[in-house]
Amino acid sequence: MSVVTITPDQLQTIDISAATLWCRQLEEGNILLFPETPVPLPEADTHFLRTLEQSSSGLHKNLAYKPALDRVSGADMKHADAAAAARLHVILRRYSQDVTGFLTRFLLPYHAQWQLDYASFRPQEERGRDLPLRRRNDLMHTDAFPTRPTHGARILRFFNNLHATRTRDWITGEPFAKLAPQFAPQKIPMPTPPGGVARGVQSLGRALGLGRALPAVKRSAYDSFMMRFHNLLKEDAGYQAHGWREASFFPPGSSWMVYTDMVPHAVLAGQFALEQTFLVAPQAMVAPEHSPLGVLERMSGARLV
Ligand SMILES: [Fe+2]
Numbered sequence: 001m002s003v004v005t006i007t008p009d010q011l012q013t014i015d016i017s018a019a020t021l022w023c024r025q026l027e028e029g030n031i032l033l034f035p036e037t038p039v040p041l042p043e044a045d046t047h048f049l050r051t052l053e054q055s056s057s058g059l060h061k062n063l064a065y066k067p068a069l070d071r072v073s074g075a076d077m078k079h080a081d082a083a084a085a086a087r088l089h090v091i092l093r094r095y096s097q098d099v100t101g102f103l104t105r106f107l108l109p110y111h112a113q114w115q116l117d118y119a120s121f122r123p124q125e126e127r128g129r130d131l132p133l134r135r136r137n138d139l140m141h142t143d144a145f146p147t148r149p150t151h152g153a154r155i156l157r158f159f160n161n162l163h164a165t166r167t168r169d170w171i172t173g174e175p176f177a178k179l180a181p182q183f184a185p186q187k188i189p190m191p192t193p194p195g196g197v198a199r200g201v202q203s204l205g206r207a208l209g210l211g212r213a214l215p216a217v218k219r220s221a222y223d224s225f226m227m228r229f230h231n232l233l234k235e236d237a238g239y240q241a242h243g244w245r246e247a248s249f250f251p252p253g254s255s256w257m258v259y260t261d262m263v264p265h266a267v268l269a270g271q272f273a274l275e276q277t278f279l280v281a282p283q284a285m286v287a288p289e290h291s292p293l294g295v296l297e298r299m300s301g302a303r304l305v
Contacts, residue, residue, distance in 0.1 A: 001029050001030060001031070001172055001173075001174065001175055001246065001263060002030050002031075003030070003031045003032075003033050003248055003256075004025050004030050004031065004032050004033065005033050005034075005035060006022075006032055006033065006034050007035075008036060011038055011106070014105055014106060014108070016108055016109070019105075019106060019107055019108035019109055020108075020109050020286055022106065022107060023107055023109050023110060023285075023286045023287075024286050024287050026107075026156065026257065026258065026259055027259065027285055027286060027287040027288075027290050027291065028175075028287060028290055029175030029176070029177075029259065029262055029263050029290065030258075031172070031248065031256050031257070031258040031263070032256060032257050032258070033250065033254060033255075033256045034254060034255040034256065035251060035253075035254050036253060036254065037160050037253060037254060037255035038102050038106075038255065039095070039098045039099050039102050039158075039160065039255060040253075041091070041095065041160070041162070041274075045091045046162050048087060048088075048091065049088075049091065049121060049123070049162055049272060049274075050123075050162060050163075050164070050272050052084070052088070052123055053123055053124075062074045063088065063092075063120060063121040063123070064118045064119070064120045065089070065092035065093065065095075065096055065118060065119040065120070065121075066118055067093075067096050067116045067117075067118075067119065068116070070093065071089075072085070072088060072089045072092055088121075092119055092121065092274075095119060095160075095274055095276065096116070096119040096276055099119070099158050099276040100116060100276070103158065103278070109284065109286055110278075110280055110284045113280060113281040113283065113284035114153075114156070114278040114279060114280045114281065114284070115153065115278070115279040115281075116276075116278060117148070117155075117276075117277035117278060117279050118276075118277055119274070119275060119276040119277070120274070120275045120277075121273075121274055121275075122271075122272070122273040122274075122275065123271065123272055124271065125269070125270075125271045126138065126168075126169075126267045126268065126269055126270050126271065127268065127269040127270075133234055133235065134230075134231055134234055134235075136234065137266065137267045138266050138267060138268055139233070139234040139240055139266055140171065140173055140233055140234075140239065140240060140243060140245065140264045140265065140266045141230050141233045141234050141264060141265070141266065142176060142179075142226070142229060142230055142233065142260065142261050142262060142263070142264050142265075142292075143155045143157075143230065143260040143261050144223070144226040144227045144229070144230040144261065146227060147217055148217075149217060149218065149219040149220060149223035150222075150223060150226075150261075150279050151220045151222065151223065151305045152220065152222050152282040152291075152293040152304070152305040153279040153280060153281055153282060154259055154261055154262075154279065154280040154282070154285070154291060154292075155259065155260050155261040155277060155278075155279065156257065156258075156259055156260075156277070156278045156279075156280050157257060157258060157259075157260045157275055157276070157277050157278075158255060158256075158257040158275065158276045158277075158278070159250070159255060159256050159257065159273055159274065159275045160254075160255050160273065160274040160275075161250050161251065161252055161253065161254050161255075161270065161272070161273055162252075162272040162273060162274060163252050163270065163271055163272045163273075164252055165252055166252060166269075166270060166271065167249040167250055167251055167252065167269075167270065168249070168250040168267065168269070168270030168273055169247065169248075169249050169250075169267070169268045169269040169270055170247070170248045170249075170250065170265055170266065170267055170268065171245045171246065171247050171248070171265070171266050171268060172245065172246055172248060172258075172263050172264060172265045173243050173244055173245050173246075173263070173264035173265075174243075174244050174264070175262050175263055175264075175290070176261070176262040176263075176264075176290075176292045176295055177262075177290055177295045179264060180229070180292070180295055180296065180299065181299065183229065183232060183233075183236075184225075184229075184299065187232060187236070188225070188228055188229060188232050190225075190296070190299060190300045191221040191222060191224060191225035191296055191300060191302075191304050192221050192300075192302075193221055193300070193302035193303055193304055194220070194221060194303070194304075194305075220304060220305040221304045221305070222292075222293055222296060222304040222305050225296060225304075226261065226292060233264060243264075250270075261292055262290070262291065262292055282305075293305065
């Protein structure tokens with residue numbers, strides 16, 4: 001795993017061979033860093049986002065933009081100041097569109113083969129946040145979504161550090177292909193192919209006596225494994241303390257992107273980040289052997305989605 005720096009010069013002439021190389025670098029578990037973001041926000045918008053918390057807008061937590069619905073959701077939206085909420089909506093919509101426009105060119109081989117997932121604004125200081133263990137961002141983990149199974153699609157995330165002066169501080173670990181065999185099948189069973197597919201949160205909900213309170217989520221064997229793997233890494237004190245890791249400091253004004261389903265990561269410090277997630281189809285991979293799906297199918301000798 002390493003951080004590959006993309007210079008502004010390299011963005012002048014993007015052709016298919018350069019774009020294919022960048023896809024490959026991502027798929028091999030590298031982080032691509034743009035020291036100067038290719039998706040800048042107007043200074044006034046950045047200022048607005050940085051000062052949301054102090055304003056009485058009520059908008060300061062858990063803010064997600066859902067492009068398919070063109071809606072912002074968050075715990076505080078109901079109580080938010082209407083003008084601030086409208087402005088936030090416009091900013092997040094434009095950010096989502098700008099990132100998509102940039103990556104459509106930059107990652108040309110993925111063209112039309114991804115699903116645009118949520119964008120989010122992360123206004124809180126990451127150092128010292130008080131969250132339940134499985135939701136902590138400062139513990140090493142690979143990403144998996146409890147309510148949005150990907151069925152083998154990859155989780156690609158693009159970030160902007162909006163802080164005026166501070167870096168966003170990450171640690172990252174060995175990619176999935178190296179990590180998975182250290183945990184499976186000893187600490188976590190290998191995924192079982194369809195037929196033994198877990199029924200997801202509906203059955204869990206019933207088991208907990210929640211009746212129909214939870215919506216049906218069909219997870220593939222792959223998704224069930226990835227969710228358990230996310231939890232297992234966070235809960236494994238030995239891995240958290242002694243697992244191989246490397247620090248990265250993303251400068252103010254930079255962007256970076258990474259396949260967060262394969263690169264274990266933790267955010268140790270930083271404030272004010274924007275993020276857009278893409279779910280990239282497995283058939284779009286230029287190096288599918290590195291993908292978690294490719295690794296798990298090799299290890300289990302079975303098709304998992
Ligand atoms: Fe994460």
